[in-house]
Amino acid sequence: MAKMPTPNELLAATPAAFPKEGWMDTKPDFRPGSFCYPAKTEILKGLGFEHAHDWAPDNEDWELPENWEQILFNSLQDALNKHRSLKVFMDCCVRCGACADKCHFFIGTNDPKNMPVLRAELVRSVYRKDFTTAGKLLGKFAGARKLDKDVIKEWFIYFYQCTECRRCSLFCPYGIDTAEITVIVRQMLLDLGLGIHWIMNSVNDCNRTGNHLGIQPHSMREIVEFLSDDIETITGIRIDPPWNEKGHEVIFITPSGDYFADPGIYTFMGYLMLFHEIGLDYTLSTYASEGGNFGSFVSFDVAKKLNAKMYHEAERLGSKWILGGECGHMWRVVNQYMATYNGPTPPKMETPVSPITGTVFKNAAATKMVHITEFTSDLIRHNKLNLRPERNDEIITTWHDSCNPSRGMGLLEEPRYILKNVCNNFVEMPEHTIREETFCCGSGSGLNAEEIMDQRLRGGFPRANALRYVHDTQDVNWMACMCALDRAALPPLVNYWVPGVTVSGLHELVANALVMKGEIPRTMNLRQEDLANPDPDPADSEEA
Amino acid sequence: MDIIELCNSQRDVLVDRWVNRFFASYPLDSKGFMRTNRDRFANPVGETTRIAAAVLFDAVIGKEADAETVKTALHDLVWVRAVQDMPPSKAVGALYLLKEILRSDIMPECLKSERSGGKILNEYLTMESRVDTLGLMALDMYSEARERVFRIRVEEVKQSQAAVIRLAKLRRERETAPETENRGVEE
Numbered sequence: 001m002a003k004m005p006t007p008n009e010l011l012a013a014t015p016a017a018f019p020k021e022g023w024m025d026t027k028p029d030f031r032p033g034s035f036c037y038p039a040k041t042e043i044l045k046g047l048g049f050e051h052a053h054d055w056a057p058d059n060e061d062w063e064l065p066e067n068w069e070q071i072l073f074n075s076l077q078d079a080l081n082k083h084r085s086l087k088v089f090m091d092c093c094v095r096c097g098a099c100a101d102k103c104h105f106f107i108g109t110n111d112p113k114n115m116p117v118l119r120a121e122l123v124r125s126v127y128r129k130d131f132t133t134a135g136k137l138l139g140k141f142a143g144a145r146k147l148d149k150d151v152i153k154e155w156f157i158y159f160y161q162c163t164e165c166r167r168c169s170l171f172c173p174y175g176i177d178t179a180e181i182t183v184i185v186r187q188m189l190l191d192l193g194l195g196i197h198w199i200m201n202s203v204n205d206c207n208r209t210g211n212h213l214g215i216q217p218h219s220m221r222e223i224v225e226f227l228s229d230d231i232e233t234i235t236g237i238r239i240d241p242p243w244n245e246k247g248h249e250v251i252f253i254t255p256s257g258d259y260f261a262d263p264g265i266y267t268f269m270g271y272l273m274l275f276h277e278i279g280l281d282y283t284l285s286t287y288a289s290e291g292g293n294f295g296s297f298v299s300f301d302v303a304k305k306l307n308a309k310m311y312h313e314a315e316r317l318g319s320k321w322i323l324g325g326e327c328g329h330m331w332r333v334v335n336q337y338m339a340t341y342n343g344p345t346p347p348k349m350e351t352p353v354s355p356i357t358g359t360v361f362k363n364a365a366a367t368k369m370v371h372i373t374e375f376t377s378d379l380i381r382h383n384k385l386n387l388r389p390e391r392n393d394e395i396i397t398t399w400h401d402s403c404n405p406s407r408g409m410g411l412l413e414e415p416r417y418i419l420k421n422v423c424n425n426f427v428e429m430p431e432h433t434i435r436e437e438t439f440c441c442g443s444g445s446g447l448n449a450e451e452i453m454d455q456r457l458r459g460g461f462p463r464a465n466a467l468r469y470v471h472d473t474q475d476v477n478w479m480a481c482m483c484a485l486d487r488a489a490l491p492p493l494v495n496y497w498v499p500g501v502t503v504s505g506l507h508e509l510v511a512n513a514l515v516m517k518g519e520i521p522r523t524m525n526l527r528q529e530d531l532a533n534p535d536p537d538p539a540d541s542e543e544a
Numbered sequence: 545m546d547i548i549e550l551c552n553s554q555r556d557v558l559v560d561r562w563v564n565r566f567f568a569s570y571p572l573d574s575k576g577f578m579r580t581n582r583d584r585f586a587n588p589v590g591e592t593t594r595i596a597a598a599v600l601f602d603a604v605i606g607k608e609a610d611a612e613t614v615k616t617a618l619h620d621l622v623w624v625r626a627v628q629d630m631p632p633s634k635a636v637g638a639l640y641l642l643k644e645i646l647r648s649d650i651m652p653e654c655l656k657s658e659r660s661g662g663k664i665l666n667e668y669l670t671m672e673s674r675v676d677t678l679g680l681m682a683l684d685m686y687s688e689a690r691e692r693v694f695r696i697r698v699e700e701v702k703q704s705q706a707a708v709i710r711l712a713k714l715r716r717e718r719e720t721a722p723e724t725e726n727r728g729v730e731e
Binding site: 109 | 568585633700706
């Protein structure tokens with residue numbers, strides 16, 4: 001009879017167990033839950049990826065094209081030629097380890113290959129072998145390794161375990177942008193025909209219909225009409241926003257999650273109510289119906305293509321500038337890439353000026369695009385809004401700095417300023433988990449796929465852990481944020497780690513507090529839940 | 545000296561060894577970080593484990609403990625490990641490794657002739673049984689956590705369809721509702 005293992009043997013829990021093999025030889029494990037579903041072949045083919053093919057991550061053979069090594073070599077060579085930054089990132093890392101414990105995936109999983117330095121090393125080792133003299137001559141001694149099919153599998157697992165949040169870059173003394181490395185490696189994988197469904201399906205929809213959800217123009221209008229019905233129920237005011245109209249000063253563009261997905265729709269209702277109240281001269285567009293850009297997660301070329309519609313539509317409709325909704329990565333694309341992707345802006349566009357306050361948004365001189373929190377905080381600063389924050393009194397809210405607006409454009413004060421003006425109870429999460437050092441939701445960069453929920457819950461744990469602390473110690477029951485992916489990804493995260501906290505966008509809370517001209521006394525919030533502090537009924541005061 | 549005093553005199557060392565058994569579920573390269581970074585926000589997995597282990601240790605050795613506090617500590621520990629990349633036996637099993645630590649460090653003391661008389665040995669056995677109790681409680685918590693994960697996955701799929709269904713319903717309502725001239729807007 002075989003000997004029963006001891007618990008220690010069964011759990012392999014000997015504290016000083018050294019790994020039998022080095023990191024280069026440790027193979028990734030593929031089983032359901034550890035990977036995203038692959039992109040459909042016809043979708044990749046339609047987007048121009050010539051090596052698209054049928055494959056399954058948990059099959060031993062990924063059916064790579066015959067000359068896959070050459071394809072990859074060319075792809076890396078091409079990326080190095082195009083991006084001077086990549087060459088610098090490949091060469092300059094001294095492996096100081098400053099980034100190692102800053103990644104939410106590392107902190108949440110404690111898998112060493114999720115240390116940004118080691119994740120980048122997965123590709124750096126291949127770069128060294130083929131592109132550096134030392135690597136060619138000394139091989140493993142110079143940290144180089146030969147490219148084989150297991151390396152590709154490893155890339156697929158770990159570069160889809162990076163949300164491109166750039167928290168590591170903040171701590172890197174060289175400023176190595178791991179997000180950029182991730183995008184480039186994903187592009188290289190796409191060149192081999194390897195992509196994930198969640199991202200590429202959205203890219204395909206956006207390419208075809210203008211938005212990630214594939215909503216067609218008539219449906220988009222219809223959805224917004226229904227949201228207007230809800231606004232009418234709550235405020236008694238009918239809003240009929242302009243669509244695809246020429247000659248308005250502003251074109252408003254927001255992520256499709258805002259008008260389609262719960263709880264984004266309440267944020268969208270907030271935008272409509274705000275614009276109506278201040279009499280903004282704007283139009284919505286069924287073509288530029290997406291602010292987000294899933295292409296930016298995987299390929300600069302695809303990102304450029306999807307981004308182009310913003311300027312096309314602004315030019316076609318003759319808008320002077322673009323007002324953008326609460327989106328995360330949209331703002332990284334706008335601030336870091338848009339001007340070089342598709343600039344210079346159409347000649348008739350102008351540096352944005354708030355028509356209500358006269359503030360010139362010089363920071364947007366190159367892109368002609370203003371973030372709505374910049375716009376709204378400016379309105380509040382100039383006393384242009386009549387606000388009744390006590391309508392939000394049952395809420396004790398904290399603020400989740402979405403990675404891209406906070407680290408990508410330094411949008412830290414504006415949302416807090418707005419939040420403090422529309423809510424009486426605001427609590428910050430602990431230091432080093434907010435502002436530039438904010439923790440990612442764990443599902444960014446197109447990783448909010450349901451099939452990797454465990455991974456998302458692990459990756460989001462550092463964020464949830466900080467939230468849990470203020471929930472336990474200061475009764476926080478609300479978390480506001482300004483990213484459509486956050487609004488989709490944080491509710492499940494909160495459901496697991498901190499039940500009892502509601503997630504919302506910022507303009508939902510703005511609109512709750514906004515006193516509109518001619519509105520009926522408010523008895524419910526935008527979710528049509530009863531207000532703890534309903535507006536006094538004027539009829540009652542007359543009787544008194 | 546009773547069993548509480550005996551265990552308490554070595555508490556920090558024993559808890560630390562137990563915590564290291566939990567950390568042993570992770571690759572060696574990560575253990576240094578988990579053990580040395582003592583900031584609960586920078587090292588949430590490590591510190592959740594450490595905080596929980598201290599509370600559970602006190603409960604096991606028989607100190608007066610608030611049942612809710614013990615339950616919360618165990619819950620935090622199990623719910624973290626339930627979504628880590630490890631099998632259930634590893635997620636929950638490290639709890640039982642406390643027995644091995646106690647047997648090597650505490651039991652020999654209990655068996656010494658000067659402590660004979662049986663009382664302390666009985667206390668020791670009662671203490672070990674409390675580890676089993678924790679294991680049983682953890683089993684419930686683990687399966688609850690996994691059920692929650694799967695429920696969240698189902699809800700997310702449903703949620704992705706919710707707007708379509710809502711839209712379809714509203715469309716039908718609109719199609720079947722009689723035409724109304726005034727939609728409630730004041731002229």
